[in-house]
Amino acid sequence: NAGVTQTPKFRILKIGQSMTLQCTQDMNHNYMYWYRQDPGMGLKLIYYSVGAGITDKGEVPNGYNVSRSTTEDFPLRLELAAPSQTSVYFCAGSTGNSNQPQHFGDGTRLSIL
Amino acid sequence: AQSVSQHNHHVILSEAASLELGCNYSYGGTVNLFWYVQYPGQHLQLLLKYFSGDPLVKGIKGFEAEFIKSKFSFNLRKPSVQWSDTAEYFCAVLFGGATNKLIFGTGTLLAVQP
Numbered sequence: 001n002a003g004v005t006q007t008p009k010f011r012i013l014k015i016g017q018s019m020t021l022q023c024t025q026d027m028n029h030n031y032m033y034w035y036r037q038d039p040g041m042g043l044k045l046i047y048y049s050v051g052a053g054i055t056d057k058g059e060v061p062n063g064y065n066v067s068r069s070t071t072e073d074f075p076l077r078l079e080l081a082a083p084s085q086t087s088v089y090f091c092a093g094s095t096g097n098s099n100q101p102q103h104f105g106d107g108t109r110l111s112i113l
Numbered sequence: 114a115q116s117v118s119q120h121n122h123h124v125i126l127s128e129a130a131s132l133e134l135g136c137n138y139s140y141g142g143t144v145n146l147f148w149y150v151q152y153p154g155q156h157l158q159l160l161l162k163y164f165s166g167d168p169l170v171k172g173i174k175g176f177e178a179e180f181i182k183s184k185f186s187f188n189l190r191k192p193s194v195q196w197s198d199t200a201e202y203f204c205a206v207l208f209g210g211a212t213n214k215l216i217f218g219t220g221t222l223l224a225v226q227p
Binding site: 033035040041042043044045048058090092098099101102104105106107 | 122147156157158159217219220
């Protein structure tokens with residue numbers, strides 16, 4: 001029963017490098033989300049998707065891109081890593097019904113040096 | 114703008130003490146309310162949720178929360194905390210709309226001393 005799986009768990013990048021944070025879910029969730037969590041700031045929504053082929057910006061989308069080619073996968077891409085993107089990133093999925101909670105992955109801790 | 118406020122940023126309690134964490138939101142329409150818990154080094158897990166009906170909801174591990182519509186509040190309570198309750202607690206609100214976007218509070222870090 002995998003749920004929402006994120007890889008990698010940890011990563012260190014140099015400024016200007018690019019990388020893709022992977023997120024996959026086997027819960028048949030139509031809705032998927034990417035958040036970043038910074039100390040004392042709670043979770044901020046970066047991007048979300050309501051289904052395959054559909055994505056939209058959240059509260060803090062700058063510096064990130066996403067794609068949703070399948071229902072299962074929702075990768076988050078950083079094209080030019082900056083120190084301000086040092087954070088813990090969480091992927092989540094939900095059915096999209098308002099009475100159902102979001103299910104979170106274990107997170108990716110990313111440091112940009 | 115829609116927002117969620119958690120006024121207690123850091124709470125320290127002794128075991129067996131009672132807990133109440135505040136959560137207020139800024140919207141007067143339909144809302145769905147959640148409390149999530151994040152244990153050290155782990156992902157967020159759902160503690161409890163409110164959608165409709167009885168405003169006093171019970172969740173896992175002895176937690177409960179009361180929705181007071183007139184005060185735009187959804188405070189989390191537990192009569193007697195344990196050391197294992199040490200974690201960060203997030204209130205989240207799903208405001209009326211079609212996009213299912215949760216707004217999170219900034220979190221409350223609870224440390225329970227044995």
